[in-house]
Structures are given as C-alpha cells and as structure tokens.
Amino acid sequence: MGYEKERRIAELAVQRATLLTKKVFHEKAKGELAKDDKSPVTKGDFGAQALIIQAIAHNFPNDEIVGEEESSELRQDTALRSEIWDLVKDIKLNDSASDALLGGPLPSEEAMLDIIDKGNSPGGPKGRIWALDPIDGTKGFLRGGQYAVCLGLIVDGDVKVGVIGCPNLPVDDATSLSADIGGNQSDEEGKGVLFSAVQGEGAISRPLTSGGLAPSNPISMRPVPDTSKAVFCEGVEAGHSNQGDNAAVAKRLGITAPSVRLDSQAKYCSIARGAGDIYLRLPVRKDYQEKIWDHAAGDLLVREAGGQVTDIYGKRLDFSKGRTLIENKGVVAAPAALQDQVIEAVQVVLNLK
Ligand SMILES: Nc1ncnc2c1ncn2[C@@H]1O[C@H](COP(=O)(O)OS(=O)(=O)O)[C@@H](OP(=O)(O)O)[C@H]1O
Ligand SMILES: [Mg+2]
Ligand SMILES: [Mg+2]
Numbered sequence: 001m002g003y004e005k006e007r008r009i010a011e012l013a014v015q016r017a018t019l020l021t022k023k024v025f026h027e028k029a030k031g032e033l034a035k036d037d038k039s040p041v042t043k044g045d046f047g048a049q050a051l052i053i054q055a056i057a058h059n060f061p062n063d064e065i066v067g068e069e070e071s072s073e074l075r076q077d078t079a080l081r082s083e084i085w086d087l088v089k090d091i092k093l094n095d096s097a098s099d100a101l102l103g104g105p106l107p108s109e110e111a112m113l114d115i116i117d118k119g120n121s122p123g124g125p126k127g128r129i130w131a132l133d134p135i136d137g138t139k140g141f142l143r144g145g146q147y148a149v150c151l152g153l154i155v156d157g158d159v160k161v162g163v164i165g166c167p168n169l170p171v172d173d174a175t176s177l178s179a180d181i182g183g184n185q186s187d188e189e190g191k192g193v194l195f196s197a198v199q200g201e202g203a204i205s206r207p208l209t210s211g212g213l214a215p216s217n218p219i220s221m222r223p224v225p226d227t228s229k230a231v232f233c234e235g236v237e238a239g240h241s242n243q244g245d246n247a248a249v250a251k252r253l254g255i256t257a258p259s260v261r262l263d264s265q266a267k268y269c270s271i272a273r274g275a276g277d278i279y280l281r282l283p284v285r286k287d288y289q290e291k292i293w294d295h296a297a298g299d300l301l302v303r304e305a306g307g308q309v310t311d312i313y314g315k316r317l318d319f320s321k322g323r324t325l326i327e328n329k330g331v332v333a334a335p336a337a338l339q340d341q342v343i344e345a346v347q348v349v350l351n352l353k
C-alpha cells in the first residue's frame, strides 16, 4: 500500500478545512473580492488554503504546493485579513489525535499570509507537488450550491493521491442526482462527503465529519449498457464550459435525459460514485488554460473508479507542464467502455474531424 500517510493527512486536512468553509458558507458576508481575472475569492478560499498548506508543510516539509490563491490582496486589506484570522485560529478537528496529526493551529496572523503563499510553486515534471484548490466552484459557494475542497499529490507529473471534500453532496452514494442537487442547501442533514483515491488502489468515499475519519466505502462508476442511457453532468456557469456544445454531444449520443448541472469537482465525484456517468467540459474560449488544481484530484478519482478522463482530443490530462494543463483543451470523463464513443461525438460536434 503506497501513499497511506499522504492520503490520511490529505483527508484530514481537507476535512478540517471544510469546518471553516461551512462556517463561511452560512455567513451572509463571505468577504468576497474580485481577483485580477475578475473571478471571485472569499474568506473561505483564503482560510482553507492556509489550513491545508499548514498541514502539508508540517508533515511533508520538502514538498511543493501549487495552490490557487495568494495573499497580496490580504496584505493590503487588513480588515479582511483579521476576519480570516479570526476564523482560522479557532478551527480544529474535534478529535484531538486527528487534529494533532495536522500540526496544531497556525502560529499568527502574519504567518498565515506566508503560509498561503507557500502555494506558489510553478509545478512541473519532477518531484512531489500538491495541487490545492481550497474552494473549487467559488461561484457555486457564493450562490449556495455545490463546491469542493480539492487536494491532489502529483509525483513526477503523475497524480498519485486525490482527495475531495464536498460539504453539500448527499452522503448516500445511491442518491440519484435530482434537479435540486445544485440548489440551495439550507438543510445540512445527510450531506457532506469526503472522496479519495490512491493510484492503483481504487476510490472510496466516507461521510465528512468534524472529528476523525468516518468508515469508508469503495465507490465505482456504474455500468452503462449504451450511451443513450447515460446521464451527463456539466458546470452551472455558462462561462466555464460550452453548454450548447455539451448538449449537442449529448444529442449525438442519443441522451434524452436533461444534464445535471453542478459546480466544482463535485461533477467528477458524482460520476465516480455512479450518480451520473459522463462529465463534459467543452471549452468556451480557445485561449483558456485549465488549472491543474481544478482537475488533479478528480482525474485520479474517476480513473480509479473505472472511468477515463481525457481532453477533447482523447489525450490524458498532463499534470507535468506547470500550473496549467497547457497541453490539453477541455475535459471529457466517462466510463472506460464508453470513452471512445463520447470522444468521437465531441470531435464531430467541435468539427475536429
Ligand atoms: N473560462 C473558463 N473556462 C473554464 N474554467 C474556468 C474559466 N474561468 C474560470 N474557470 C475555472 O472554473 C472553475 C470552476 O469550475 P466549475 O466546474 O465549478 O464551473 S461551473 O461553475 O460549474 O461551470 C473555477 O475554479 P474556482 O476558481 O476554484 O471556483 C475556475 O478555475
Ligand atoms: Mg477561483
Ligand atoms: Mg477551482
């Protein structure tokens, strides 16, 4: 069994970070800022990044981290910074043995900024590099929908460990995707799932808790007799994937069921547990480069659950090229037996052949 410690620490670090994101999720003022690329970031994103990097640095001090966020806005905005510190300093798992594994609380507000900035690795083909998305689906988080806390370990360009916490997904793997899954989640009963995978060892899920890790179950994609019976998942934001092209692909595959729209890597998680079958993320803009933290953990989770993950050309996602997936365009994930047919349909719709 490889990467046992990495999986355990990653699961606990993600679980601890969701304690903070869940608090912010219920606050009216989430400390929203617009980044240079106009995308949103909140107290939840900064706080979760600080907590997770602290845990990685404590356990694996020589590893590099590619984290989505950086602290420059917080170095200007002292009010927001102290609001984040007020949250971060009090977050701990209510199982002291588990919490101790993460290295205890952060030392100070100033140290928190430096810890956030340890996520500045350029990535690349060599060594151990963690890809961290402290809140994936920030727009979903702000809307009251799905979001995910995502952490993957890439070793020499290959994803070895993937962990995703989804506080708003139903615990029950068998719960079918319903229209309200991406909607307002005021009722927390029965919600919150922690997914993980290690290369070559399959994929599992367990309920998210506020203490130690709960018992886990293996998960797998469901068998789909033919593509027309498949349910496909896509993003909520029309600016992140081309919903018109996604629909045209579904039509070519004979799919009549409406798509299930949900934010974040919860899409990878859903198909990996058989709540949905195909994830389409067809590009909106030619020049957009997908970020490694948006896909590393989900890519491994789906492949370990019996699926394939490629870009629109049928090429595996290449995590060895830096902070972005510069060698790939779009994402297509499906049960292994259907992948060729789905790629064929994508290529016809996008006029690639
Ligand atoms: N133009 C464009 N194309 C593709 N992807 C983009 C684009 N712009 C942003 N992003 C990234 O989308 C991440 C959120 O993905 P989602 O799957 O949640 O999108 S969706 O809202 O459900 O459609 C989001 O991740 P977070 O910032 O972590 O939320 C962004 O990294
Ligand atoms: Mg973002
Ligand atoms: Mg993201």
Ligand SMILES: [Mg+2]
Pocket (backbone or CB within 6 Å): 045, 068, 133, 134, 135, 136, 137, 138
């Ligand atoms: Mg994010």
